[in-house]
Amino acid sequence: MGLSLIEGFTKSLAMTVLSEIGDKTFFAAAILAMRHPRNLVLSGCLTALIVMTILSASLGWAAPNLISRRWSHHLTTVLFFGFGLWSLWEGFTEEGEAEELKEVEAKLNADWKAETGSKKGDSKVRDDLKKHQRPFLTQFFSPVFLKAFSITFFGEWGDKSQIATIGLASDENPFGVVLGGIVGQAFCTTAAVLGGKSLASQISEKMVALSSGVLFIIFGLLSFLSVTGGES
Template sequence: MSLSVVQGFSKSLAMTVLSEIGDKTFFAAAILAMRHPRRLVLSGCLSALIVMTIFSALVGWAAPNLIPRAWTHHITTLLFLGFGLWSLWDAFHDGEAEELAEVEAKLDADLKANGGITKEKNKIDDDLKKQKQPILAQFFSPILLKAFSITFFGEWGDKSQLATIGLAADENPFGVVLGGIIGQTLCTTAAVLGGKSLAKQISEKMVALSGGVLFIVFGIQSFLSKVDS
């Protein structure tokens, strides 16, 4: 594995883990997994994140071919520094559990709009449906599609998506995709298996601080590095 791939991989992995823990899509996966079969929720959320990661990396890879390389390099530098300051600002402002409450409210409203089905009855119905449906049909289940759509549109335009685009424009896109997918897999699996309790044990402030410092380090490194012609 070349040095450029390793560098893109390590940056993408660290960035993804610190960006996704405590994110809206993290909480959404955790809450959905409490109400629906974990396998379907994990499949839907992870599929959306993988598609988004690949798409973002492709955009970042194509950007230097559409506009001058120096421009993409400087834009990436500004993105990293801007996201770093944004994360530090979030860390020093009261926001603990706000995203969790917001996601819970949205999902509760959606649940009530669909008839107010209780969690236990919902799980029983899901189990019965799974027994009757072939494996292929489960890939088109409403639960999987719901998890996919909530995660995909929740990530669209998010800080982590824009950072992935910037990273792929400046680093090896294959390494960025590989690191992003592994990072998303770790975070989403943790969310589905016990994300709500995990999120309560981890300080959101420390995650934001760590992410902010990491983005600023990336920005400084990008600023000091030479632009490939």
């Protein structure tokens, strides 16, 4: 099995871009950037994604130490095939409408209305109270940064791309996987923040799902062939 830095980097980069484009966190970053300073949204979302990538790759790196590398490799192969078929099924069965965009937008709109509504009436008194009752972290970080970070971090937790990163790091060079993941996340998040909702709404979810499905199937075949080639 290849453990080269370049191979891990290229696989992780391709997987991250196809997994994150059109994802819920991508839409969330685009919508948040329309309502808050872009630099805070970008830094919050990107920090969460970098932390998630490092955590996922660390779990993947530790997996062969918990179970045999042979079994972790077989599990990774099954995951790639499973995610590939899952993505292809989503691509063929969905209409291509931006359902995730609508879902994320509705949720953020509800949060936005709640925030703006809470600011009406006795604003000066409430601001004074908030300064005293403000959580510890917000003394050092902007609330916008924390909101972007939390939405992105918990949105990615347990997502297909996170599990795929764990599997990829158990089978490839973990440093290459982390580097490729970070570069891919930076590209997608920057595109979402700068492009805004207009870019997000023009993305074909069907094409993204089909492309990621084909990519996962290719990864699964390469993983499978590396085992059969090593055994022959």
